[in-house]
Amino acid sequence: MKKIKKNITIHDIARELKLDSSTISRALSDSPRVGIKTKERVLSKAKELGYRRNQMASNLRTNKTMTIGVVVPYISRHFFSEAIDGIEQTVADKDYRVIISQSHDDYKLEKKILDGLFMNRVDGLLISASMETPDSSHLSIFKDNRIPVVLFDRYFENGGLSKVIFEDKQGANDLTQHMINQGCKKIFHLAGSIDSQIYQQRYQGYREALKKNDLEFKESFVKPSSLTAEDAVEIIKEILKDKKNLPDALVCGNDISALAIMKYLDEHTEIRVPGDICIGGFSNEPASDLIKPGLTTVDQHPFMIGKTAAEMLLDFINNKEKAFRSSNTVEIKSSLIVRGSTLKKKKKIIKKNNIK
Amino acid sequence: MKKIKKNITIHDIARELKLDSSTISRALSDSPRVGIKTKERVLSKAKELGYRRNQMASNLRTNKTMTIGVVVPYISRHFFSEAIDGIEQTVADKDYRVIISQSHDDYKLEKKILDGLFMNRVDGLLISASMETPDSSHLSIFKDNRIPVVLFDRYFENGGLSKVIFEDKQGANDLTQHMINQGCKKIFHLAGSIDSQIYQQRYQGYREALKKNDLEFKESFVKPSSLTAEDAVEIIKEILKDKKNLPDALVCGNDISALAIMKYLDEHTEIRVPGDICIGGFSNEPASDLIKPGLTTVDQHPFMIGKTAAEMLLDFINNKEKAFRSSNTVEIKSSLIVRGSTLKKKKKIIKKNNIK
DNA sequence: AAAAACTATACAATCGATTGTATTTTTTAT
DNA sequence: ATAAAAAATACAATCGATTGTATAGTTTTT
Numbered sequence: 001m002k003k004i005k006k007n008i009t010i011h012d013i014a015r016e017l018k019l020d021s022s023t024i025s026r027a028l029s030d031s032p033r034v035g036i037k038t039k040e041r042v043l044s045k046a047k048e049l050g051y052r053r054n055q056m057a058s059n060l061r062t063n064k065t066m067t068i069g070v071v072v073p074y075i076s077r078h079f080f081s082e083a084i085d086g087i088e089q090t091v092a093d094k095d096y097r098v099i100i101s102q103s104h105d106d107y108k109l110e111k112k113i114l115d116g117l118f119m120n121r122v123d124g125l126l127i128s129a130s131m132e133t134p135d136s137s138h139l140s141i142f143k144d145n146r147i148p149v150v151l152f153d154r155y156f157e158n159g160g161l162s163k164v165i166f167e168d169k170q171g172a173n174d175l176t177q178h179m180i181n182q183g184c185k186k187i188f189h190l191a192g193s194i195d196s197q198i199y200q201q202r203y204q205g206y207r208e209a210l211k212k213n214d215l216e217f218k219e220s221f222v223k224p225s226s227l228t229a230e231d232a233v234e235i236i237k238e239i240l241k242d243k244k245n246l247p248d249a250l251v252c253g254n255d256i257s258a259l260a261i262m263k264y265l266d267e268h269t270e271i272r273v274p275g276d277i278c279i280g281g282f283s284n285e286p287a288s289d290l291i292k293p294g295l296t297t298v299d300q301h302p303f304m305i306g307k308t309a310a311e312m313l314l315d316f317i318n319n320k321e322k323a324f325r326s327s328n329t330v331e332i333k334s335s336l337i338v339r340g341s342t343l344k345k346k347k348k349i350i351k352k353n354n355i356k
Numbered sequence: 357m358k359k360i361k362k363n364i365t366i367h368d369i370a371r372e373l374k375l376d377s378s379t380i381s382r383a384l385s386d387s388p389r390v391g392i393k394t395k396e397r398v399l400s401k402a403k404e405l406g407y408r409r410n411q412m413a414s415n416l417r418t419n420k421t422m423t424i425g426v427v428v429p430y431i432s433r434h435f436f437s438e439a440i441d442g443i444e445q446t447v448a449d450k451d452y453r454v455i456i457s458q459s460h461d462d463y464k465l466e467k468k469i470l471d472g473l474f475m476n477r478v479d480g481l482l483i484s485a486s487m488e489t490p491d492s493s494h495l496s497i498f499k500d501n502r503i504p505v506v507l508f509d510r511y512f513e514n515g516g517l518s519k520v521i522f523e524d525k526q527g528a529n530d531l532t533q534h535m536i537n538q539g540c541k542k543i544f545h546l547a548g549s550i551d552s553q554i555y556q557q558r559y560q561g562y563r564e565a566l567k568k569n570d571l572e573f574k575e576s577f578v579k580p581s582s583l584t585a586e587d588a589v590e591i592i593k594e595i596l597k598d599k600k601n602l603p604d605a606l607v608c609g610n611d612i613s614a615l616a617i618m619k620y621l622d623e624h625t626e627i628r629v630p631g632d633i634c635i636g637g638f639s640n641e642p643a644s645d646l647i648k649p650g651l652t653t654v655d656q657h658p659f660m661i662g663k664t665a666a667e668m669l670l671d672f673i674n675n676k677e678k679a680f681r682s683s684n685t686v687e688i689k690s691s692l693i694v695r696g697s698t699l700k701k702k703k704k705i706i707k708k709n710n711i712k
Numbered sequence: 713a714a715a716a717a718c719t720a721t722a723c724a725a726t727c728g729a730t731t732g733t734a735t736t737t738t739t740t741a742t
Numbered sequence: 743a744t745a746a747a748a749a750a751t752a753c754a755a756t757c758g759a760t761t762g763t764a765t766a767g768t769t770t771t772t
Contacts, residue, residue, distance in 0.1 A: 006501050009728055020752045025729060035750055050497070055475040056415045057728030060757045065412065067455070067476075075444060076659075081437035088431060088458055097472065099423070100456045102444055116453065119411040120423075141406070145362055259646050266648065287643030290615050292622065303432075365758055376722045381759060391720055413758030416727045 008051040017045055028053070059121070067097045068313065069117035071127040073105045073154075078285050079302045080128065083152065086306025087126060094314055096123070107132035114138055122147065124313045126306075129154045131193055136161055148316035148323040152309040153302075155197055162316070162328040164309040168198045168282075171298035171334030172205025175280045176251055178296070178336060180213050182344045184249035184278050188221045190235060190261075192253040199253055202282065206251050221247070225257060232257035233264050240269065248277055249342075255281035255288050255297055262291065262341065278342040293340025305332050364407040373401055384409070415477070423453045424669065425473035427483040429461045429510075434641050435658045436484065439508065442662025443482060450670055452479070463488035470494055474503070480669045482662075484509040487549055492517055504672035504679040508665040509658075511553055518672070518684040520665040524554045524638075527654035527690030528561025531636045532607055534652070534692060536569050538700045540605035540634050544577045546591060546617075548609040555609055558638065562607050577603070581613060588613035589620050596625065604633055605698075611637035611644050611653055618647065618697065634698040649696025661688050 010024040017024075019038070027034045027042035034042075045051075059065045068091050072080040088098050099117060103110040110130045117125060118141055125142055129151065136159030142149050151163035179187055189206045192199030203222065210217045223235050232252070239247065252258035258281030265271045273279050273293060280296040281288065288295035308330055316323035366380040373380075375394070383390045383398035390398075401407075415421045424447050428436040444454050455473065459466040466486045473481060474497050481498055485507065492515030498505050507519035535543055545562045548555030559578065566573045579591050588608070595603065608614035614637030621627045629635055629649060636652040637644065644651035664686055672679035 007728095010730095011728075021729080022731075022753080023751055025731085026751095029730090033750070038750080050500070052471065052475050052497070054416075054477065054728050056412050056421065056477055057757090058730075059412045060410070060416055060759095061728080061730045063757075074441070076434075076437040076441040078432075081432040084456075085430070085432040085458070088456065092457065095472075097455050097457065097476065099453050100440075100444065101448065101453065102441070115408065116451075119408050120453065121410065121412055141408070144406070263646055285642070287641075287646045290619055290643045291647050363758095366760095367758075377759080378723080378761075379721055381761085382721095385760090389720070394720080410758050413727090414760075416729095417758080417760045419727075 008049045009054065012049060013042060013045050013051060017041055065121050065123055066095060067099055067120065067122045069122035069125045070098050070100045071103055071110065071113055071125070073103050073128065073130055075100065075102050079283050079300065082302035083306030086303040087310040090307045090310035091314065096314070103130040105131040111138045118142065118147070124317045125149045126152060126309050126313055128152050129156065131196055135159060146320060146324060148313055148320070150309045150313045150316070152305055153198065157197065160327045162312060162323070164305055164312060164330045164332065166198070166300045166305060167331045167334050168201035169205035171282065171336070172202040172251065173209045174334065174336045175296070175298050176206045176209035178338065179249040179251070179278050179280065179342055180209065180215065182278060182342055185215060186247045187215065187249040187251060188223065188239065188247035190225050190227070190232065190250060190252040190257055191222050192225065192227050194224065202253055225253065227253045227257045229256055229260035232260040236261045236264055250277060250279045252279065252281040255283045255285040255295060257281065258295055259285065259287055259291065262295065273341050274344050278344065280342055284337055288339070296339045296342040297337050299335045299337050301332055308332065364405045365410065368405060369398060369401050369407060373397055421477050421479055422451060423455055423476065423478045425478040425481045426454050426456045427459055427466065427469055427481070428456070429459050429484065429486055431456065431458050435639055435656065438658035439662030442659040443666040446663050446666035447670065452670070459486040461487040467494045474498065478503065480673045481505045482665050482669055483507055485511065487552055491515060502676060502680060504669055504676065506665045506669045506672065508661055509554065513553065516683045518668060518679070520661055520668060520686045520688065522554070522656045522661060523687045523690050524557035525561035527638065527692070528558040528607065529565045530690065530692045531652070531654050532562045532565035534694065535605040535607070535634050535636065535698055536565065536571065538634060538698055541571060542603045543571065543605040543607060544579065544595065544603035546581050546583070546588065546606060546608040546613055547578050548581065548583050550580070558609055581609065583609045583613045585612055585616035588616040592617045592620055606633060606635045608635065608637040611639045611641040611651060613637065614651055615641065615643055615647065618651065629697050630700050634700065636698055640693055644695070652695045652698040653693050655691045655693050657688055664688065
């Protein structure tokens with residue numbers, strides 16, 4: 001009967017073969033300093049005993065963990081789970097592992113998580129900062145210890161950190177322009193937190209499009225929101241109260257809020273989309289393609305964002321000078337997915353305006 | 357100017373305070389063997405130097421990693437990302453971290469991942485097996501080394517492992533019964549892989565409901581499918597070809613396929629849901645509540661499944677005898693969410709049949 | 713005041729793998 | 743055949759924290 005001894009180490013193999021543990025270590029890592037015959041004996045004995053390298057011991061000695069820390073606000077949000085998918089696939093390919101944590105948009109928790117990840121001596125960090133995070137000061141420990149960090153999606157201006165972001169401004173601009181092309185004149189904006197760069201950018205893009213087309217704008221067109229389904233419903237109710245000032249289009253900060261509003265309008269009002277109001281969002285949630293009419297949205301390519309960020313990080317890990325000599329920003333291109341929710345002029349394909 | 361030395365260790369603190377590193381270690385873990393004054397000096401010096409414990413060294417010595425391995429087929433699927441959310445929150449509360457990997461339903465990759473997780477000496481493992489996984493043989497290394505394992509959602513009969521599963525059979529039964537109550541007579545089933553316990557169970561639940569109600573059943577009512585949106589469309593096309601044998605209800609193995617079919621019917625046929633055909637699915641995808649009519653679905657409570665599995669695992673980690681003395685199976689209750697896609701008798705609330 | 717009991721701290725081994733240096737063995741060259 | 747070169751393996755230190763044992767210093771007991 002084969003007995004499987006627990007937690008076999010290289011010393012166990014060494015003892016059985018009457019060799020030194022250093023030879024075993026070298027044999028297992030295929031070092032040229034070990035004879036081919038010995039290598040074979042070691043490999044076969046390792047298999048026989050069910051040896052598995054203790055990664056922690058190895059990590060301690062080599063000061064490398066083959067582990068990447070990933071911090072996001074919420075794992076289960078479509079955008080983040082797609083981004084994590086991209087990250088995981090990219091790094092797993094190179095035999096890295098990911099430790100994933102969620103900050104729940106809580107700065108204190110985020111700090112605690114970063115501390116833990118540092119103690120685990122991750123080889124690199126990918127983080128999409130919480131809404132509350134004011135700056136990158138809590139990342140300094142990574143910088144001080146030359147552990148590469150790449151931000152993705154959410155970021156901050158200061159800090160000079162490398163990042164992979166989405167061209168939010170352009171996306172919002174395109175979306176708004178598209179609505180204008182459809183003949184919309186009074187376009188409201190459901191805006192996310194002003195503390196967040198990304199929602200700021202979306203707001204800017206919206207503003208610029210209005211300006212470029214000489215369309216009316218008032219501060220009251222902008223409705224700050226948490227962009228949850230519930231909050232969106234509250235806001236549309238509010239908007240509808242002022243019957244003299246109804247918008248004919250609504251640029252929502254995300255799909256979740258846009259979808260909630262469409263559902264509300266359909267179930268509780270006579271207002272029709274896109275006939276009475278055009279609606280657009282961000283993120284291309286799966287539902288956006290399933291409802292009727294489909295929701296026009298700015299696709300953020302979250303998988304690609306995750307993949308790109310992971311590739312950049314791996315590059316930094318392998319070329320540390322790069323990581324700390326300068327900072328790198330990659331902007332992932334947006335693409336506007338036009339669906340029924342903004343198609344007043346139906347079926348006709350509208351080309352981009354060439355107004356200078 | 358304060359210089360932050362890289363990678364401060366307890367030895368650095370010891371040197372500065374002219375103490376032994378063992379005293380530092382004990383002071384930092386608040387051992388009663390260190391005087392209170394010394395503790396204070398150590399703590400303040402640690403802070404001053406920016407000391408962070410090297411978890412790897414600690415892990416190696418204590419043979420504990422405070423890390424849980426999580427393996428799922430696809431991170432970005434709604435069900436799994438919700439389950440991971442539940443897992444992460446539960447274990448993070450107890451200061452555990454999660455290493456998350458995806459098997460892409462590939463058995464070979466799954467084996468490789470498990471090997472890696474074992475080498476990292478995770479304290480426990482949560483796994484939702486890949487479709488291809490035939491048995492638990494690749495988990496034996498965890499058993500042999502007394503590392504607790506809890507399966508969730510996907511599982512296998514043999515192996516005697518603890519698991520948290522969903523009552524798929526009951527869910528399918530309830531869904532089918534509900535359709536029958538609505539007056540449906542010819543109910544088809546879009547079935548998932550027969551290799552998977554969960555789809556087997558759903559099929560069984562469907563069958564039992566038909567039998568209990570003495571409804572017609574033929575093998576041809578069951579359509580095997582990969583349950584992707586694309587495949588579902590192919591299958592509904594196929595079904596519609598046989599005009600003499602159209603179903604008046606369709607129990608789909610998941611929401612994704614149900615949603616795809618509803619969209620197809622709406623866009624390409626005259627068939628109306630629920631008027632001509634009732635449709636139901638599994639998982640309560642976010643879109644199911646947003647489309648019109650809403651999709652009736654069996655809610656699987658993925659967050660709760662993840663949370664429960666994580667709690668069970670933590671319990672096993674802290675009580676190892678429990679983990680290996682017996683096996684434990686928790687079945688998470690299903691709940692049927694009735695929406696428009698199955699409501700022929702509109703608005704009337706239908707109570708469960710009491711037919712014995 | 714000496715012995716006993718207790719505190720606080722130091723010493724040293726250990727976890728398992730890696731790696732620079734030293735030594736032994738084998739091969740090649742003369 | 744012997745020296746030199748090369749190959750294979752052994753020795754020993756190390757990564758940083760933990761922990762059992764030993765020792766120095768202090769307080770209590772009688």
